Amino acid sequence: MEVKAKRNDEKKMKRQSVAAVAVVGAAAIVLIAGRALLSLLRRRSKGYPGIKICVNLTASEILNLADRIMAKSKQIYDSVAAVPPNKVCYSNVIVPLAELEAEQFHLVQSCVFPRMVSPSKDVREASIEAERRIDAHNLNCSMREDVYRVVKLFAARGEWLDPEARRYVNHLVKDFERRGLNATSSRRTEIEWLKARIKELCNTFVCNLSEENCYLLFKDSDLVGMPSDFLESLDKTEDGMLKVNIKPIHTYPILKHCKVGATRKVVASAKGQRCLEENTLILEELINLRYKMARLLGYSNYAEYALETQMARTPFKVMEFLEDESRIMSESAVKELQRLKDLKRQEEGESPFGMEDLQYYMHQAEEREFGINYKELRHYFPVESVTQWLLRTYQDLLGLKFDRVQGAEVWHPDVCLYSVLDSVSNESLGYFYIDLYLRDGKYGHTCVFPLQDGCLLRNGTRQLPVAAIIANFSKSEQDNPSFLRFSEVVTYFHEFGHVVHHICSRASFSKFSGLRVENDFVEVPSQMLESLCYESAALKLIGSFCKDIYRPIPDEICIALKRKQKAFYGLKTKEKILMCLFDQIIHTSDKVDTKALFEDLYPKVMVGIPLLDRTSLATSFLHLVTGNEATCYRYIWSEVFAADMFVSKFEGDILNSSLGMQYRNKVLAPGATKDAFAILHDFLGREPSKEAFMRRSTS
Known part of the structure; x- marks a missing residue:
């Protein structure tokens, strides 16, 4: 009897697992009616089943698809809302919402992804408009009280569900309530007004920085040490003065390379005063509005609201973490600063060391101490060879096989499509696009876009994940090969870590x-994998992929790059901690004098480096207005856990495929089906620790 009952439970769990995701197999027929859309969905890479995203829609097709997406979404929400209370069940409430989410993701990406990559301005503009419409529609759907009440009613019944399905239902309820659907009508009205005002202020903050066009004038003698190509890129006045704007494209290289201390100080001061008055007013209003919104939603402050869904969970945990890290880094930072002061004394005499000197003398010290000729180093990294090396490393480590898809439909001739297979079973796991080269109209940073979610379909088969990696490298010409800077190699390796994270996920629900x-946690797997770029055993393999002659990177360069990874880590981390603490403090308050706070916080964190008069890094710190508010700590946080995984498992045995498979199965495969701490515990076999991070960063 016990065995029979167990088997019945197992059958029930299997049925629910398949029903849980309820993703429609024939998406074009069930999800969106009409021959027009069916035709669009058939326009995919022919002969390569599983790719549903459309990457080459025209402007009119994008807008048409957006309208149909919104119509179908409204239809599903209306049908769920109409379920009578006595008829509420998993199949008529949860299943429709799950299948809608799973099936619409790649359709939405078909509309909004072209704005990042399409060579056609008309297509990009249509994509931007489609995204605006879809975002507005999704916002309305997310505030459907009638749908929330039905979902809440189902959740309250406590029906038995398998763990992932139960997690999905809990997330649905929590998502609705974090938007205020459990608040009174008057409170919701106020919350919506606050959200709209917050969005408006954030956009204005960003626009102020984008539209700011101030510039400084310098003579050639003021810019000694700057590379010739930088000087040639500068506009000139009629009397021959060089025009330097105060955006990062100019300020960053000057603060790193310019030998003239007075010039660096002028540039650093101007950089710290960007949009100072207008963005200070905006930031302080944002702080107050976010606090009010959080209180209306039932939280003590905005940071508590923002952190509820993070690993850290509470502002106390974050502040404790940041203060610990600041304390740990202090001893190293003081020693590092003294080395920099000694260098400045040798080069400029007894003038005091200021924040304008930090980047320049760190760069000088690294060049002197590690003896790396960066121009020469680039010749070890032809972009094509790096790509082959990267793909081979990920294949061998994670038990994957990448096959280039010939004749695939792509959005530009430079784009390649690869299929991903399990190297042992030959099971198809997904696809990824690689779009590496600079062109007009393309998104300007290296990043990864998930284009299609991996999840279970209603018939028990798996919808394959699809991703795209975007970069802006120069393209090799016949007599002019393109080489990457080492920092670009690390970034490329890091971002591809996001690709394999997406592809290797085995979640049942699109949401996970x-x-x-x-x-x-999202950066942890990629930060762990980018550590391979600093290991000699991995670096030396790149030479075998060079087209001309086998050129292994010399041992002394590999050692120098490894040492450089730790160089001035204390000071660099202190700079990050400064802004993370500022972010956390302002979002645990209702009103803040941000100028006074920054002036008080800066000397406590950046011990020994005076703050320039009338400057504040906060008014140009985009993380405060682009979705990372109250969570800026996450980059340092991620480094801690990435270091723990790498040092505990891979250091000294970095290409061990057995460990790689454990990593794939225990860290990448779960996706978001488990809490991140549970994922880390499963892989490490213990609670995560800071020990490896502290040893790496202070040694």
Whole structure:
């Protein structure tokens, strides 16, 4: 009897697991009616089943698809809302919402992804408009009180569900309530007004920085040490003065390379005063509005609201973490600063060391101490060879096989499509696009976009994940090969870590696919994998992929790069901690004098480096207005856990495929089906620790 009951339970769990995701197999027929859309969905890479995203829609097709997406979404929400209370069950409430989410993700990406990559301005503009419409529609759907009440009613019944399905239902309820659906009508009205005002202020903050066009004038003699190509890129006045704007494209290289201390100080001061008055007013209003919104939603402050869904969970945990890290880094930072002061004394005499000197003398020290000729180093990294090396490393480590898809439909001739297979079973796991080269109209940073979620379909088969990696490298010409800077190699390796995280996920629900993990965990897998770039055993392999002659990177360069990874880590981390503490403090308050706070906080963190008069890094710190508010700590947080995984498992045995498979199965495969701490515990076999991070960063 016990065995029979167990088997019945197992059958029930299997049925619910399949029903849980309820993703429609024939998406074009069930999800969106009409021959027009069916035709669009058939326009995919022919002969390569599983790719549903459309990457080459025209402007009119994008807008048409957006309208149909919104119509179908409204239809599903209306049908769920109409379920009578006595008829509420898993199949008529949860299943429709799950299948809608799973099936619409790649359709939405078909509309909004082209704005990042399409060569056609008309297509990009249509994509931007489609995103605006879809975002507005989704916002309305997310505030459907009638749908929330039905979902809440189902959750309250306590029906038996398998763990992932139960997690999905809990997330649905929590998502609705974090938007205020459990608040009174008057409170919801106020919350919506606050959200709209907050969005408006954030956009204005960003626009102020984008539209700011101030510039400084310098003579050639003021810019000694700057590379010739930088000087040639500068506009000139009629009397021959060089025009330097105060955006990062100019300020960053000057603060790193310019030998003239007075010039660096002028540039650093101007950089710290960007949009100072207008963005200070905006930031302080944002702080107050976010606090009010959080209180209306039932939280003590905005940081508490923002952190509820993160690994850290509470502001206290974050502040404790940041203060511990600041204390740990202090001893190293003081020693590092003294080395920099000694260098400045040798080069400029007894003038005091200021924040304008930090980047320049760190760069000088690294060049002197590690003896790396960066121009020469680039010749070890032809972009094509780096790509082959990267793909081979990930294949061998994670038990994967990448096959280039010939004749695939792509959005530009430079784009390649690869299929991903399990190297042992030959099971198809997904696809990824690689779009590496600079062109007009393309998104300007290296990043990864999930294009199609991996999840179970209603018939028990798996919808394959699809991702795209975007970069802006120069393209090799016949007589002019393109080489990457080492920093670009590391970034490329890091971002491809996001690709394999998305592809290797085995979640049942679209909501838990791949990169949907907590925001303060999403960088951990990629940061762990980028550590391979600093290991000699991995670096030396790149030479075997060079087209001309086998050129292994010399041992002394590999050692120098490894040492450089730790160089001035205390000071660099202190700079990050400064802004993270500022972010956390302002979002645990209702009103803040941000200028006074920054002036008080800066000397406590950046011990020994005076703050320039009338400057504040906060008014140009985009993380405060682009979705990372109260969670800026996550980058340092991620480094701690990435270091723990790498040092505990891979250091000294970095290409061990057995460990790689454990990593794939225990860290990448779960996606967001488990809490991040549980994922780390499963892989490490213990609670995560700071020990490896502290040893790496202070040694």
